[in-house]
Amino acid sequence: MRSLIDIVTGFWSFVVGLGVTLLNALRRPVTFQYPERYYVPLEGFRGYPALVVDPDSGEVICTGCQACARACPLGVISMEVAQREDKKRYPTEWRLDFGRCMVCNLCVEACPFDALRMSPDYEVAEYRPEDLLYDLEHLKLPREPIAVSRLDGTTVKVSFAGGERG
Amino acid sequence: MLTDIAARLQALFDQVHLWCSQSAFWSGVFAVGWSLFKVVLIIAFMVVNVLVLVWLERKVSARIQSRLGPMRVSRPHGWAQSLADMVKLLGKEDIIPRSADRALFVIAPIVSFTAALLVYVVVPMGPSAVVSDLNIGMLYLAAVTSFTVMGVLMAGWGSNSKWTLLGAMRGAASIISYEIPMVLAVLGVVMLAGSLSTTAIVQAQSGLWNIVLQPIGFLVFLAALFAELNRVPFDMAEAESELVSGFNTEYSGLRFAFFFLAEYANLVALSAIGVTLYFGGWQGPVLPPLAWFLIKTYAFIVLVMWIRWTLPRVRIDQLLSFGWKVLLPASLVNLAVTGIYLLWV
Numbered sequence: 001m002r003s004l005i006d007i008v009t010g011f012w013s014f015v016v017g018l019g020v021t022l023l024n025a026l027r028r029p030v031t032f033q034y035p036e037r038y039y040v041p042l043e044g045f046r047g048y049p050a051l052v053v054d055p056d057s058g059e060v061i062c063t064g065c066q067a068c069a070r071a072c073p074l075g076v077i078s079m080e081v082a083q084r085e086d087k088k089r090y091p092t093e094w095r096l097d098f099g100r101c102m103v104c105n106l107c108v109e110a111c112p113f114d115a116l117r118m119s120p121d122y123e124v125a126e127y128r129p130e131d132l133l134y135d136l137e138h139l140k141l142p143r144e145p146i147a148v149s150r151l152d153g154t155t156v157k158v159s160f161a162g163g164e165r166g
Numbered sequence: 167m168l169t170d171i172a173a174r175l176q177a178l179f180d181q182v183h184l185w186c187s188q189s190a191f192w193s194g195v196f197a198v199g200w201s202l203f204k205v206v207l208i209i210a211f212m213v214v215n216v217l218v219l220v221w222l223e224r225k226v227s228a229r230i231q232s233r234l235g236p237m238r239v240s241r242p243h244g245w246a247q248s249l250a251d252m253v254k255l256l257g258k259e260d261i262i263p264r265s266a267d268r269a270l271f272v273i274a275p276i277v278s279f280t281a282a283l284l285v286y287v288v289v290p291m292g293p294s295a296v297v298s299d300l301n302i303g304m305l306y307l308a309a310v311t312s313f314t315v316m317g318v319l320m321a322g323w324g325s326n327s328k329w330t331l332l333g334a335m336r337g338a339a340s341i342i343s344y345e346i347p348m349v350l351a352v353l354g355v356v357m358l359a360g361s362l363s364t365t366a367i368v369q370a371q372s373g374l375w376n377i378v379l380q381p382i383g384f385l386v387f388l389a390a391l392f393a394e395l396n397r398v399p400f401d402m403a404e405a406e407s408e409l410v411s412g413f414n415t416e417y418s419g420l421r422f423a424f425f426f427l428a429e430y431a432n433l434v435a436l437s438a439i440g441v442t443l444y445f446g447g448w449q450g451p452v453l454p455p456l457a458w459f460l461i462k463t464y465a466f467i468v469l470v471m472w473i474r475w476t477l478p479r480v481r482i483d484q485l486l487s488f489g490w491k492v493l494l495p496a497s498l499v500n501l502a503v504t505g506i507y508l509l510w511v
Contacts, residue, residue, distance in 0.1 A: 025472075032234070
């Protein structure tokens with residue numbers, strides 16, 4: 001008798017399973033074809049750390065305080081700092097060895113001026129490792145949604161991942 | 167237009183037949199040629215179906231897993247994917263392991279393929295569209311489907327590798343245990359039709375399909391089918407998460423393609439047999455018999471794929487106890503009930 005009940009309940013669970021897979025088969029696929037459709041990163045997406053540009057002056061907010069370079073566990077951040085007439089410091093050169101960067105976000109957390117953010121750009125593959133040494137110009141990122149250039153030559157507007165920090 | 171061409175072909179065929187029957191030699195040539203033509207026709211039917219099925223399987227599995235499946239090779243929906251795969255397989259290096267038993271290793275894929283091919287002989291695709299209407303059709307079928315296990319065992323033993331041998335042994339155990347309930351389930355249908363001929367079984371279902379009369383028999387047949395086809399949940403011979411790729415681990419290139427071909431050809435053949443036994447074969451309104459046969463067969467194949475992508479693989483001991491403790495008694499009960507029904511009702 002017990003085994004008979006087992007058979008019936010087993011068959012019922014089999015039917016339920018078929019129902020689950022059928023429902024999934026009738027749904028729209030959650031995946032899509034990547035180069036044809038661009039995946040827009042969600043909030044909190046971590047690309048390479050980038051330097052936020054002040055929209056008023058057009059210059060980077062970074063003061064060259066080295067907090068990020070000290071926070072970096074791998075030591076992939078280095079910079080050269082100069083001083084303006086009004087005693088404000090600014091970086092003349094900012095280097096990120098993205099090939100060794102592990103995208104841990106520690107530099108962004110260490111920044112006291114909110115001058116570093118993780119970029120939403122993820123199409124960063126290069127043919128030569130030395131192309132992964134990013135300089136100041138490469139790392140500049142405006143605060144408003146940026147246009148990310150695509151592999152096929154088109155551009156897509158992507159807003160900063162992480163949004164405004166309180 | 168189409169009937170006109172058919173009539174002309176019929177006339178041409180009759181003329182050639184008449185001319186050939188004048189001498190013993192030429193009638194012999196004609197018989198051989200006609201048989202060869204049938205074989206080529208079956209192989210063509212088989213290969214085309216396999217190409218469609220590999221694509222279909224990937225699409226069905228993709229949809230069930232909420233993916234898109236193959237999309238790149240030609241529009242729409244990557245329909246040429248299996249063609250590209252086939253060309254790729256043909257270009258692969260043909261490797262025979264040094265410690266393998268060369269003869270067995272080489273013969274095994276051919277045996278597998280031939281076993282799949284032989285099933286098509288008795289599949290009725292229309293009132294007269296059957297290669298050979300054997301009067302012992304179902305007996306022939308039960309014998310021929312067991313040949314698959316020969317190919318699996320030869321491959322497993324001949325490769326001389328632990329994975330292939332384990333896969334082959336398990337495959338043999340599962341196929342042999344499931345053969346018995348399958349044949350017993352089919353016996354119920356044979357009793358209802360009063361004949362072993364597949365054509366007669368289809369004709370016996372002109373009123374009511376056997377699925378209505380033999381629901382338990384059908385379920386047993388369906389379960390045994392999965393073991394016979396080496397498909398998940400009963401894919402003991404492959405079991406890729408445990409045995410690399412089971413019995414065909416050491417195969418590559420064309421020989422592997424033959425196993426692949428045999429696997430899917432078996433799927434078509436056994437689905438066609440399932441349709442013949444339980445869903446009225448080629449019978450149906452309006453559309454021609456061949457169309458009904460193909461529609462039903464493909465619906466059956468989609469059902470098999472649906473189940474395959476729903477269930478996980480069972481363990482070998484679960485498989486065997488299910489076969490002997492559930493399927494065998496169920497098929498015997500089905501047989502007894504059918505006998506009582508035929509005798510007294």
